[in-house]
Amino acid sequence: MSELLKKEIKKRDRAKMLNVGFDVEEKQRSASYTLLNDQEIGPRTSSRAIELLSIGRALEKYPEFMKKFLWKLVKGNKDEYTQSVVNARPVGYFIRVKPGHKAILPLQSCFYIKAERFKQEVHNLIVMEEGSSLNVINGCASADYVNAGVHIGVTEIYIKKNAYLSYTMIHDWSEEVEVRPRTGIFVDDHATFVSNYISIKGSKITQSYPTCHLKGKDSSGVFNSLIYAPENSVYDIGARVILDGRDSRAEVVSRSISGGGQVIARGELIGNKKSIRAHLECSGMLLNNKGSITAIPILEAHHPEVDMSHEASVGKIAEEEIYYLMSRGISEEEAISLIVRGFLDTKILGLPPAIEKEVEKTINMLDHSF
Amino acid sequence: MPILEIRNLFIEVEGKPILKGINLTVAEGETIILFGPNGVGKSSLFMAIMGFPKYKIKKGQIIFKGTDITHLPASDRARMGIGMSFQRPPSIKGIKLNGLSEIINSDKDNGDRIDYYSKMLKLDQHLKRDINLGFSGGEVKRSEIFQLLLQNPLLSLIDEPESGVDVENISILGKAIKRLLHKEDRLTKRRNSGIIITHTGLILNYLNADMGYMLIDGCLTCSGNAREIFELIQKQGYRECQNCLKKK
């Protein structure tokens, strides 16, 4: 199968894909799904416990099942972007992990735009059956030779009792690409959803505000993001977590740096049940006065016995820290890059080892950004 | 040739004049002690020598090994051989002490130095922590001297190494600074120089200083034997020094 990927994916695109964690060689991966513009390659899986189909194929194979899950967590008429996905020919993946199966190796997917001004419209569905566990790494990128495009991705995720899903997204888009993910997550009793979002190259606009429904008791949702916004880029990102299950827990942590771009970091926690715990943490660092960072934390409580908090801080990079490092013989640029990389510490993500390396590589690419 | 020569230096911080015409020469291998009351500008002098732009040089020159470094960035000065142990260093999130140590040590061929010096300063357990983050007062001081030892600069600017440090740790720091300033070497072989700021004078129990200077009202006054100046301050306090200055 790697042979097919190698045949279909041109050399010059492979490096870019590798940057966002997608390995054409499929080393250390349990399954792969690739979307080049609107052409689907694969999908293929090496494990019988992980079902991976194109969404079109899944609709043919399981029409009733799909009807039960699609467009329930994200409404088709939510906005013009979801509406355009409703009207498009369905492309995207369907992932279902069998009950009790705990996948060791991550499943990888890549959404790749390789034609100028291409509008990529995607619909994904993930169903984690009871007691299952999976790490997904999604690489989203456009080719170097592409300047403008649109990526709209609707993703609906169901995590049943005692199941676990970690969902890591690494983005690397061209300057004029518009990125509009629309995501809904349902989390049942004792189940966990972890989202990691890493984007350090910017794009015209990235706008994402997933809603996570912690319906089950003792369920948990974690949203981490590491953002670097270069000049001329806009990020409007965050997460909303609705804590409906008793003892459910949510954590939203965002670290963003503006190197001249605009960042709006949102977070919304809604506590509805007894003994829920939720924390929102948003730190921003400005490297110059060309950009801006706006932190918008919202806490909403509907039960007296909730424990909800937030911390937000935005400031410029500490000169004192730069000079401290310079006094040890480190150049100003290198000092800034060290502090920036320290600020975007991948250790906060708690990634599985196979993915951690990819993410670290991505963050290290920042060295060439100053 | 002196290692450091400061000529008629005027420094301003946030628009406020701090130093008003400093002249100071440090010879190769020399250790000098800098005294002066709180807030007089001792640390500011170090900051200016190290090259922090906040400490604006309004007039005068700093010459290091015969080169005018007055307008060089701090990193160049560090690479030329100036190092500083900070009175109050910042903590830096996400950068490990080990990571910084490796960068400092990267131009030396011996990788064991980190291991050796971190054990010497009881910091081997701190290497994996973020720089200074949550370090105790004494740990911060040890970490500063540890980094200086790795750097091994020709000129060490050591700002209050023993303030707030317990007896046992002062002894560790004293020995480390002795090593840093080549105090074990014979005079003719001694190459590293240092300026040490102290209020307690305790560091003088561990190493001999060649000279002492007093900083008062933005000027260096009263040079002489470091121990004698220290004893004078102990007896009379700084007020007497100020009076003495007026008489002059």
Ligand SMILES: Nc1ncnc2c1ncn2[C@@H]1O[C@H](COP(=O)(O)OP(=O)(O)OP(=O)(O)O)[C@@H](O)[C@H]1O
């Ligand atoms: N970064 C700064 N911003 C504003 N004022 C400063 C700054 N650094 C120093 N100063 C001021 O300059 C003066 C000299 O400070 P400095 O730290 O050099 O004194 P010092 O002699 O080292 O005192 P101490 O013995 O208390 O350490 C003080 O009045 C101090 O408040």
Ligand SMILES: [Mg+2]
């Ligand atoms: Mg001081």
